[in-house]
Amino acid sequence: MSDGSKLGLGGHSFIEQLGNDPPASFEEQCALVAVCLDNGIRLIDTTYYQERVALGKVLHRLGRRDEARIMAWNFFRQEGQEDDLVPFTPYEPHHLDVMLRELQTDRLDVLVVHVHADRERLVRELELAQEWKESGAVRSVALGMVEPSYLDDLPEGHPVSAVLAPYNAFKRGAAESFERARALGFQTIALSPFIRGWKLDEIGGDKAHVSDVLLRWVAAQSLVDTVIVSMRRADWVTANLASERRGPLTDEEEAELQRWLARVG
Template sequence: MKYRTLGRSGVRISALGLGCMGMSIAYGPTDEEEALRTLDRAAELGVNLLDTADAYGRGANEELLGRWLRGRDRDEAVVTTKFGLRHDSATGRVGGVDTSPDYVPVACDASLRRLGVDHIDLYYVHRRDPGVPIEETVGAMAELVAAGKVRCLGLSEVSPATLRAAHAVHPISAVQLEYSLFTRDVVEGEMLATCRELGITVVAYSPLGRGMLAGEVTSRDDLTEDDNRLRWPRFAEENIERNVALVAALRSIAARLGCTPAQAALAWLLGQGEDIVPIPGTKRRRYLEENVAAVALELTEEDRAALRAAVPEEAVAGERYPAAALVRLGH
């Protein structure tokens, strides 16, 4: 494993992290024993950046990670979690965003209990309520740092202006954004320039386009009835065939490079800079091992250009989120 530095914090993180959400929700049937074995294998491979959130299964994913952490050396993992999304009691789905200063310590204490730890290494605002000044939210988060409950602060899916305003209150170590060959405009441009100016790491979630760039999903028939991707635009009947065709082009280049499509897509991201850290999610050891192998893959500038050209962003069909979730982005 190779390692990078989280922002300007001095915290050492693996160049590739592990997204834990799918171990509890979203992508079909779950298997807790396999999830725990996957976390074991991640530690063996040197993956120390573990990503969860209080919204993943209404705390269930934090509890799962907490069971794995129990009895382990706390320094073995860089634990990251998020707050801000609230669930509707009637539907069980995310129903709103709460980033009010009063809610910040309440959410943090609940996450600490579920994780079974005395501190969170990186604490993110999951989504921002535009009605609450970001300065107030980050001010409350800074109090958690002062109290020793949190080491570093992060934001997710915010605008460059919000990032600057937050950083002026307390150093922001990471901004979590969707970034992949399928989704580039969110990061590239003003956001990446802002992060580099301020010394902030970009943590790239869904770096494999929610599995499609790995070549494992070729039609809606590959997804089980309880898989959330069936509700997402890029997996809709009218879009999935066009997107799968792009993956075929990626597969061709990967074959030339002697790797899998997933490894090519991750190596492309890793090659974008030392301040880009992908966190592909998986709940199975075999996919984890495949993903980690991408860290050793060295791409030339020509290879990266070929991969970018093979997946033109303007050719990707469908929005990256359903309409209800899109309104929570970019504030």
């Protein structure tokens, strides 16, 4: 999944609905993606349709589509709710063309199938994903918001080769899914190292230090192949790459993290 860096860019970087600051301008988004690509962050996540539209425009302007690895989830534009963040929709045959058009591309590098309780429908989605993969328009398929039971139930001939789930110092429940995924030979993608940045605010103090410790905790986990982090500033890219390079926490930093966890949970 990752080349050069374990980090991937989160699509929430492109929209204002999930951020703490005003959205990055188009020029800032272009600068952000360029810095990522220049520094070995090639995997770019897009969850909501607004993110696909934004990334499509950015990669088109930069002329760097081939350098990026685009990951896309099944959250679609809904009539009358164009500005909203709507729930996911199980895949249907027409969805692939919609996604490709929004992203201004002819292929998705990672198609994410959001899991849900209707197992028969999920199996049909995986069959569709397999067809898309055979057509060449989808390069690989991942299960999003995975839980262990989904990995036990995968149908014969399924196309899944990676799993995604929120996994960070505060929320470690996905470890079991990641272990099972690894046993099946899948890649593991951890989402949300700072829980939308809220944990940085709750812990307070020196944000650069807090983000460094939280990111290093997850990036150093041997169970994790890739960490998706949302960044609206090019400066965060440099800072987060430096954190990744610093490697695992020292005993002192681990003790400090434990104190934060005891305080903010």
